[in-house]
């Protein structure tokens with residue numbers, strides 16, 4: 115069977131849209147809201163949704179990518195693209211949801227809807243693992259659970275599907291109603307209701323009430339009474355209900371949980387009998403999600419024995435793509451835990467967002483359980499790879515090998531992971547970005563391991579989604595048209611270089627700024643084409659700067675003169691940025707310097723002042739607001755002088771991170787956001803609204819028991835008067851863990867518990883007091899994360915988050931991930 119074919123004119127009718135259809139018979143297979151993620155341009159319909167940014171401004175980009183079908187709320191664009199189909203609606207997001215709801219209604223199948231604060235994606239993926247043997251399942255890709263993600267997920271339902279599993283997430287009041295219309299679940303599952311996203315709601319009750327709206331029409335509702343405390347059972351949704359609990363009376367009453375060799379053995383009372391199961395995880399969240407799946411299997415009528423058999427085989431769900439340095443100067447994107455078409459498309463977009471190597475390679479296994487015939491499936495994949503400009507494919511598995519002819523790029527094929535690994539010495543890799551993507555059973559983690567350089571035990575993990583979310587956070591504060599310059603100096607505040615810059619470029623910031631020319635050159639070599647400002651241009655680097663189109667910050671007449679002297683006569687209008695000193699007294703022109711400056715610049719056609727800026731000294735401090743106002747006034751005065759004399763209007767900018775938060779009227783033409791992107795803003799209360807980007811981890815190298823009176827480390831500084839236990843961990847001051855953290859000043863997290871340092875911090879190691887804890891070699895140690903934050907560390911040693919972050923030394927491996 116194939117999908118009920120939706121022609122564009124049929125969709126126009128469904129949406130009751132005014133339509134302009136030069137090609138009314140175009141068949142629509144895919145819906146899109148992001149002009150960058152095109153898979154099947156002819157068969158795609160682009161919705162110009164007004165979200166953080168107005169989707170209408172991406173119509174041109176979508177058109178360039180081959181899209182010829184659009185849903186808009188503003189017809190201004192229709193004339194420009196006379197050969198494209200346009201549907202006009204009042205509200206584009208609503209239209210997207212209506213169309214998805216129509217597709218939902220057109221298909222009669224069981225639909226599981228999942229909501230809650232935590233665990234939605236894991237429960238969804240596990241139910242997929244547990245039920246795939248009995249149903250042809252469609253599910254949300256990754257964690258597509260938003261106002262946009264849900265309709266895109268529901269659109270995927272085809273007539274041959276027999277079960278759908280969708281998750282729904284909300285962050286504000288009044289959001290669930292529309293998702294309920296789109297999903298119309300017949301079975302509802304509520305997962306853990308935590309504190310997450312509470313900010314959009316008055317309180318927990320309000321949040322819960324909103325979430326339960328998803329289940330209004332369900333036949334069966336699966337929940338824990340603890341999650342719905344305060345609500346009368348008769349007010350709960352669902353014709354039938356199935357409850358589980360560890361503490362309260364419930365249909366599935368958990369009586370006993372014990373960890374055994376990395377698995378959890380669980381007993382419960384069900385239908386007045388004792389039953390049991392084994393879940394192959396021990397952490398608390400996994401056990402809870404596992405029990406939710408257990409309850410679901412029983413509620414669906416599976417026998418306790420069958421449920422146990424299936425639960426035992428659950429495998430870890432990893433939603434992360436990791437970007438790691440590889441052999442032969444390659445970059446490896448490790449997505450070795452799953453393979454289906456939609457996650458492949460997401461991973462390919464990520465591959466394309468990383469431009470450090472021109473060559474892009476994919477190692478891909480057979481794909482299973484798509485509900486499609488192999489010839490259709492692999493033709494679709496071949497088209498996707500061609501569309502995404504992949505240069506090289508290595509296919510692993512009998513199915514993909516059988517369709518080798520479909521792939522037009524450089525390609526080679528292997529029957530199994532084993533045969534690829536055996537042949538690896540003869541396979542040539544160099545200067546490529548390699549995406550490793552395989553179905554679980556192919557065990558591609560073996561391949562990733564062989565291709566990546568050995569990871570040291572200390573790693574700085576960088577969450578690229580969190581960084582993108584923080585960028586969005588600051589963007590949402592900007593007035594229309596205000597540009598963003600992202601500060602990526604000092605290796606992006608210690609977080610990386612081209613990996614971060616590539617992400618920022620993908621998310622369309624307007625400018626980048628680095629401290630030194632060599633940082634800028636490295637970005638150019640990694641494929642960054644955004645304009646880049648260099649804040650400390652040195653004469654020795656002028657030549658390279660001009661060659662790589664790096665724009666100098668000019669902060670005094672000397673540097674201006676030497677740059678002009680250097681600049682070859684044929685260079686005209688070379689972009690420069692003028693830095694004005696309005697109170698920092700570091701670098702920059704002051705009032706008295708203007709005449710000399712203007713004398714050089716006036717009538718000079720070799721240079722073009724593209725921007726004029728100043729830096730605030732205390733944008734976060736209320737006590738210095740008067741001074742900040744003075745700085746802004748002085749800047750306005752100086753700018754006016756310059757503008758008048760130059761005869762044109764360079765961009766103006768003054769605000770850094772905290773400035774954006776506190777000085778909304780001084781955004782001018784551009785803002786310069788630095789530390790906020792990395793999750794810190796001293797103008798915000800506890801960085802509220804920002805996400806943690808960097809997590810520094812290490813491991814326990816050795817555990818020792820000490821007798822009373824023995825001492826630890828150099829100069830016998832660590833004294834254990836009563837004896838106890840210590841762990842040696844592989845991080846020291848050469849990694850950026852300051853010596854002043856020694857002797858109990860600093861703390862780290864082991865198994866979720868804060869433990870103090872003992873003795874002095876050594877160059878490559880330090881010791882922790884773990885008396886009374888069960889800790890073994892190889893256990894993970896968190897130096898900082900979202901729980902034990904960089905702000906806490908900074909307070910411990912009397913510094914600021916900037917210093918903690920930028921001090922993490924370059925020998926600490928960076929691992930980037932993207933969910």
Ligand SMILES: *Cc1c(COP(=O)(O)O)cnc(C)c1O
Nearest residue numbers: 601729770771786787788789790
């Ligand atoms: C570093 C820097 C910024 C960014 O400051 P944050 O407080 O990190 O946002 C802005 N402007 C200039 C000139 C800088 O040097």
